[in-house]
Amino acid sequence: AQSVTQPDIHITVSEGASLELRCNYSYGATPYLFWYVQSPGQGLQLLLKYFSGDTLVQGIKGFEAEFKRSQSSFNLRKPSVHWSDAAEYFCAVASGDSSYKLIFGSGTRLLVRP
């Protein structure tokens, strides 16, 4: 069965520093992968997605992610973090069947130091 692991529960970075959030997936075929962000008290917003093609994917708000099949990873990066990036970040993999279900990781809480 598909699964997603986000090994970091919390990450704290200083404003202006670079960021990398880790995501590992378990899936038999080429996965459809997603990163979502959730601000406090809000729903989830799609940052970016990977279906196929170029393994470096650009998203909104200056985020990017790189798909590495050999490492079963889809890590999220941002070169310079802003205080407004403090939020919960979720990696997800599609179920691969006709239900279009997404399987989410447990999330990483990003804290930004001034």
Add this chain to the structure above:
Amino acid sequence: EADIYQTPRYLVIGTGKKITLECSQTMGHDKMYWYQQDPGMELHLIHYSYGVNSTEKGDLSSESTVSRIRTEHFPLTLESARPSHTSQYLCASSVSYGYTFGSGTRLTVV
């Protein structure tokens, strides 16, 4: 601006009460989903629907029920609320994999 609406945003209710969480979308999406989000942030799929009169249980067993009588409306009902139902409930809709989420309903059962 949100195209998927959940009401109420917050609800505190006594044990044994019947409650319905509302979810409506204006995008004409055929697929809709309910996720339960526990305090540790993890999201669990509890119900989904492919379209009108189609509902399926998700990966996490839930005592709630859903209905899909209209494309735009996907309400979730708890016949008898219990403290273990305290959680955040997120509704989403999609055409394929482009999920749009509502802002959620935070339910507290006392």
